Amino acid sequence: MSRGLPGQASPQVEADRRLLQYCSYDDYLDSLNTTQDECYLQSVEASRAIAELGYRSSGETLSKEQFEKRLAAVLLYLYPPYKPYESSSEGITKGDPLQLDLALRERGNRVGILSTIIFLRYYTKGGFEISGYLDYGEKLTKEDWKPFFRGTF
Known part of the structure; x- marks a missing residue:
């Protein structure tokens, strides 16, 4: 269709x-x-x-x-079929401030009531800047974030 x-x-x-x-x-x-x-x-x-x-x-x-x-x-x-999700940050209580903040935003981004854009910036040894944006909601649906929240990535 x-x-x-x-x-x-x-x-x-x-x-x-x-x-x-x-x-x-x-x-x-x-x-x-x-x-x-x-x-x-x-x-x-x-x-x-x-x-x-x-x-x-x-x-x-x-x-x-x-x-x-x-x-x-x-x-x-x-009436598209309902697709349940599994929370990647389930049970996270301590960790990096970025992990905690993204864990708080996970449910809102998954259900579509919140939109989060993550800006990343990295400087190479040669002094060049590499930067980009991530759509957190899209990344949650397409990638496994459990290793990130467990700190094993």
Whole structure:
């Protein structure tokens, strides 16, 4: 499923949001039928079969598999799976002031309510400066910080 920009749904997912109004595939097929179908056919199954064949829609009529697949894609976009995290700084009580401060900020950065940028500066023996910035929240999700907090890195 291609989403385009982060936080923005693909055009297909946006178009398929309408499927959320149906509790089941049968409800979707019933929405394609008219009152005339019910009057003349006298059978819900027959009217659903006609709708499933595409005779009651000017556009594309989805098969049951397509309906379930597209609805699942919309639900996945709207309600992404929860990913629990394990705290890297669990139980740290003493250590370097930087370790303690980053331990206090870890939970906030992991859940997204805090953003921390770390500025690093190093001078080589030749007197050159090497510096850079780290996004602490991004680094927490992509790297293992347990060795840093245990002092074994």
